[in-house]
Amino acid sequence: MRKIISFALIFLLTENVFAQKSQHSLFPHTTPVFTHADTLRGSNTPWRSWWDVTYYDLHVRIDPADSSISGHNGITYRVINMPGARVKTAGGNDIMQIDLMTPLVIDSMIQDGQSLSYRRDGNAFFVTLQNPQMVNSLQTLTVYYHGKPRVAKRPPWDGGFIWDRDSLGNLWIATACQGVGASIWWPNKDYQGDEPDSQNICITVPDTLVDVSNGRLRKRTINPDGTMTYDWFVDNPVNNYDVAVNAGKYVHFMEIYNGLKGPLTLDYYVMPYHLREAERQFQQAKSMLKCFEYWFGPYPWYKDGYKLVEDPYLGMEHQSCIAYGNHFENGYLGGDLSHTGWGLKWDFIIVHESAHEWFGNSITSKDIADMWVHESFANYAESLYTECLFGKKAGEEYCIGTRENVRNDKPIVGHYGVNDEGSGDMYYKGGNMLLTIRSIINNEEKFRDILHGLNTVFYHQTVTGKQIEDYISQASGIDFSKVFEQYLTTTRIPEFDYYIRGHQLYYHWSNVVPGFNMPLKVTLKGTDFSFIYPVEKWKSEKINLTDADQFKVNDNFYVTLKRVKP
Known part of the structure; x- marks a missing residue:
């Protein structure tokens, strides 16, 4: 007889287990408080883990008159767990978690013509399924909903729906929901570790507006009520938070980029009064694509094309x-985040947000605690683009200059399973960690092969940070585990302590995790840099400098330097 466990008991037990797992050892000095809602939002709960999304069929009608939306989402999924491994009701029915944030309301959930019962727990809905959910079968659940979605307070950082006006007073509507989650405006499995294989996005707006969403436009339908429906299709896996509405009085122009996989369409949508400026500024898209295809491999979405869409907020990937x-x-x-002048040579949003097409969109972290996989690589991509345009030294100077922005307020890696991002240092500190790793590898061809390899092995996949760390160590032949532990899980910058006595250099690492053994380039003779291999214990090395002040550490290594007394 199959053992049936009560829904309520499993719910309480699982919440406790997930909460305990989230308090991992990376945060020994903090006592964060996470809620039941955080666990439901941020973990692969038992009501999510037994099914895998394969397709979303999203239809949303936008009514600017009262800032409301309504629609439905057909969620097609594959059953992946055996019945005995699932949480069921006392009557033996399977339970599925669907996410939709307040104040939006679900009207009904339908499967095979049957209206299903469900209960709400904050932003999560638990629906009781009536049909047998056989392993490997494909099923579809359609969720109907309506309401007034949360308005973004400070997009894209504090996201939601954006109801705005352009400079001529025309309606301008957009969405931005990374971090907070796509369920802020449409019902889905709001877990970053599961993406559909493809998605349909049908957006209905007043017929005075043009909607631009992800993928390619399949058709436009003129409706008799003064609205227009735009039917977009994404022919690839897509992150929930990447699905977007951009509705405005757009004009469109395009060009073709001949890339590594052939012709790639570049489509641009902007306000009419910005057309000339956009035609000039968006020329940078081609040099960006050429650079990133060189460093990372082919653009990941040739089937869906590449678009830049003007929006009433700074930008989003x-x-x-x-x-x-x-x-x-x-x-x-208009500012330079590196404080060097190099950051004024190119458009930050075009470069940084487009880098996420490789790191963030194609390679996606399963948990936002590992968002460094997105942001550290996109940050370092800025340096690589500077290098493509102005040479390696310029790229290094740009990256080093961003160190002024590092706060070291908390670890870069967040808490797992509770929708917790780590420190914003995932940008500048993370980028400098990658510059340090590149300098340790000390082989340009191998470093580029590693970036290509990441985008081949993990192409269109969701990953853990550990998978990325292990791949870099394996592909480089260097164990970087302590380097990742130091920079990602602590707020400490490695300190290189040294003193010179005669022709002997004495040195060691301090302010580091146990076992930290990162190589370092220093001047041992003249102005040339050589590798030394510090550890926590004091070591010594012969040195041949005319003056102790000639001793230097290579700037590409993100460390602090302290000359101590013997």
Whole structure:
């Protein structure tokens, strides 16, 4: 007889287990408080883990008159767990978790013509399925909903729906929901570790507006009520938070980029009064693609194309549909995040957000605690683009310059299973960690092969941070485990302590994790840099310098330097 465990008991036990797992040893000095809702949002709960999304068929009608939306999502999924491994009701029915945030309301859930019962727990809905859910079978659940979605307070960082007006007073509507989650505006399995293989996105807006969403436009339908429906299709796996609405009085222009996989369409949607500026500024897209295809491999979405879409907020890496709001000027809103001048030579949003097409969209972290996989690589991509345009030294200077922005407020890796991002240092500190790793590898061809390899082995996949760390160590032939532990899980920058006595250099690492053994390039003779291999214990090395002040550590290594007394 199959053992049936009560739904309520499993719910309580699982919540406790997930909460305990999230308090991992990376945070020994903090006592974060996570809630039941955090666990439901951030973990692969028992009501999510038994099914795998294969397709979303999303239909949303947008009504600007009262800032409301309504629609439905057909969720097609494959059953992947045996019945005995699933949480069921006392009557033996399977239970599925669907996510939709307040104040939005689910009207009904339908499967095979049957209206199903469900209960709400905050932003999670638990629906009781009536049909047998056979392993490997494909099933579809259609969720109907409506309401007024949460308005974004400070997009893209505090996301939601954006109801705005362009400079001529026309409606301008958009979405941005990374971090907070796509369920802020449409019902789905809001877990970053599961993506559909493809997705349909049908958006209905007033017929005075043009909607631009992900993928390729299949058709437009003129409706008798003064609205227009835009039917977009994404022919690839896609992150939930990347699915986007961009509705405005857009004009469109395009060009073709001949890339590694052949012709790639580049489509641009902007306000009419910005057309000339966009035609000039968006020329950078081609040099960006050429650079990133060199370093990372082919653009991941040739089937879906590449788009830049002007939006009423700074920008976002919506897959194949990059949101752009950088005012058609170089830098980051006209500033230079590196404080070196190099950051004013190119458009930050075009470069950084497009880098996410490789790291973030094609390679996606299963848990946002590992968002460094997205942001550290996208940050370092800025340096690589600078290098493509102006040479290696310029790229290094750009990356090193961003160290001024590091806060070391908390670890880069967040808590797992509770929808917790780590420190914003995943950008600048993470990028400098990658520059350090590149310098240790000390082989340009091998480093580029590693970046290509990541985008081949993990192409269109969700991953853990550990998988990325292990791949880099394996492909380089160097154990970087302590380097990752130091930079990602602590707030400490390695300190290189040294003193010179005669022709002997004495040195060791301090302020590091146990077993830290990162190689370092220093000047031992003249101005040339040589590798030494510090550990926590003091070591010594012969040195041949005319003056102790000639001793230097290579700037590409993100460490602090301290000369101590013998």
